[in-house]
Amino acid sequence: MAEAAGRLTARAAIALVADAFTEHAPPPAAAGRPDEHDGPLAWEGYGEARARAAERTGESESVVFGEAEVGGVRCALLAFEFGFLGGSLGRRTGDRLCAAYRLARERGVPLVSLVATGGSRMQEGMVALTQLQRVARESVLLREAGVPHVAVLRDPATGGGWATVGAGADVVLALPGAQVGFAGARVRPADADPAAYTAEGQLAAGHVDAVVPPGGLRAVLGRWLTALTRPAPAAVPPPVLPGGGEGLPGSGWEAVTRARDPRRPRAEAYLDACFEERLPLTGDRCGGTDPGMLCGVGLRDGYGVVYAAQCGTATRPAGYRTAARAVRLADRLGLPVLTLVDTPGAANDAEAERAGAGPAIAEMFAAVAGARVPVTTLVVGEGGSGGALALAAPGNTWATRDSYFSVIAPELAAAILKRPPQDAPRTAGQLRLRPQDLVELGVVRGIV
Template sequence: MPDGGAREVLAAVAEEFAEFTAPAGPAAVDGPLGWAGYDDARVRALRRSGESESVVCGVGRVGGVSAVLVAFDFRFLGGSVGTATGDRIEYAFRRARETRTPLVSLIATGGSRMQEGMLSLRQLQRIARQSVLLREAGVAQVSVLRDPTTGGLWASLGAGADVVLAVEGAQVGFAGRRVRPPAVTDDPAYTAEGQFAAGHVDEVCALESLGEVVAEWLRLLTSGTPDPAEVPRALGSVELPTDGWAAVTGARAASRPRAEAYLDDYFDLRREIRGDRAGGVDAGMLCGVGLRGRHAVAFAAQTGTATTPAGFRTASRLVRLAERLGLAVLTLVDTPGAANDAVAERAGVGPAIAELFGVVGGARVPVTTLVIGEGGSGGALALAAPERTWIAPDAYFSVIAPELSAAILKRTLEDVPALSDQLRLRPQDLLELGVVRGIAAR
């Protein structure tokens, strides 16, 4: 389905829409720079698109949720941003902030408007400031990258949102097609799918399903509660291990329920965010927001693999998002430990863990943790709430994996089972030591 412009995408996303009264545009002949022919170009753009500017702003309802909507029309001078465009977007952000209404931007643009020079480029600063003010006010912001989304609007309005969605096959990149090096003009990096793979986009969807996806995200982002998340029920064995090594082998069993099973059991609806926004993605760290009953809960869940720096940074991003929007947080711990290879060291695994420790420890929203499998050292503890951590009966939590403990203490592999007992890593040991608040029940 082709993208038919601002009004068409608004109709596809919103059940109703009321446009804001547009601020007056530039009165100068041929714009603020006196660019010869600029007035004529705007007249042709109006005839082509039916719009008086490249953006249409107003308030509507999306899936029953009221939202301020900012929709670009690429048919108007390539969806480019001039001073009048900036006026409209700034007004939309101000209305969203004053009314505490989430803002959704439906972007299709080639970037800054050449006929307005540096005055056009400076609109990016205006938009970025409005985005920060909306974030500080605790109001959700979702961006949708249509085809194309290039230039400064991708690097401000698009990438600056809490959740970034993209339409399948859309061209997305800071460098537009005409300004890229010829050798990489058609590189997949400049696509919605390429940006998703790199962790810069949270979700890619078909244009036909855009309304449903945006509606679900708005419902999730606006349904927070100050109450802590409930502790998930245990899904695996409820028998407590007889010794430390039994606890370790039980947690490592292939048949043990993993994070996906716990999330499916816990939530009625959930959607995921992706990536650390620095080019890193860890498939072993699932982060997002889910609906449990009437309330939304943010989640970060390890899936049993060694967590990479990108995984820790994505979890930090998730907790910060939850803080801004007043969402309780649920974390599921299941990792043999942090990735410890040279790649992880170069990518900053230490600073990434330190960041997550700080974000979780200082969170202004309640964080609830359940250890569902392996709890290996600092890579596990970084995701655990200091005061609200529980453990499943078929899980363990340890200062380090028993095998690595043996290596540190210069013991042999034959000593590992005995060391497992000495480490007191069983659920009942951890409860007695005061490390966890309780053992989850079925």
């Protein structure tokens, strides 16, 4: 059933997601470019193959595009027809793809791509392959214009179409069981793990944001388009949970023990208090995910806010890269950002070092420092050194009563100072890491 759901025609895929659709005519061929019967390579029989594909599918090319409405949001929409020569990208396909990107950019509306392709069209040789460069250029222009792009991966989504239109989108959704990968089924190594080439495998590897059943796709896509095109009009106030809670900690060590208490509220409780709905951004697009970092776009009073939240574990490089990706997306689309700090520190095992802990943290610092949109930070638990500070907004960081923020964990500070382990509580006091200390030092604005 999953595969059947993915093997939709272009028209069926459009009907699955769009409330309304108006097709645009294909752009005329460039001046001086003959419309050869057998293509630019004069490939024998290519013209007849195109004619048979057109008769079988009712389409004149492998892409249909136009204007649509999804979930009440106007957008530009393109859909691949896999039945037309495997949804392959030829020169005429490139014309249509570029026209769809331009339509979104010129109208200032999001682009939705329904991808089902086997890659570049070999009967057009390098002329077909260079269409990927054209699409890449249009993708850059779309990003520079601050226009969002959401791709939906159908079955299959492979080759250059996946590596440009699909993977180049801001948000990547996929249908269950869809074949997704740069290598198509006929060109993979014989011993390749087939699970790696599925929507679910790509989700686990951090290359897809969500796998969505066909029946829920229209609603999910509509919520994404709303969230990405309706930025909240101001900075997000730090979220507050109901209930008074305890008073302020009397000592530094009490602040540490309260922050480490497994019974205190965690990031998800604060996110639930802030948003009516959360739409996840999953993975760093480099093959990694970190379950201890929640990122996405939340809907707050019908407006979009990007969030990145640590969940109390040591943050891994993939977590920082995913959070940096989220902040950069927010900056391009004008969405305010909420970050929640709660980590004993960055992961420091050998695997984390090999995965680039330092560069990933630097990337996160740079994303926050370079953001032109308002960023609000709430320290909800442990604030362990630079691994926590990387998410913190300069000048707009707040703290809860159950939190601390420190240059280093008290135990580690004691060890560096060659003090016995039992001196950690005294060291905690010297570090002045309590919420009220942080306010007095000017590190945080206030206590929530």
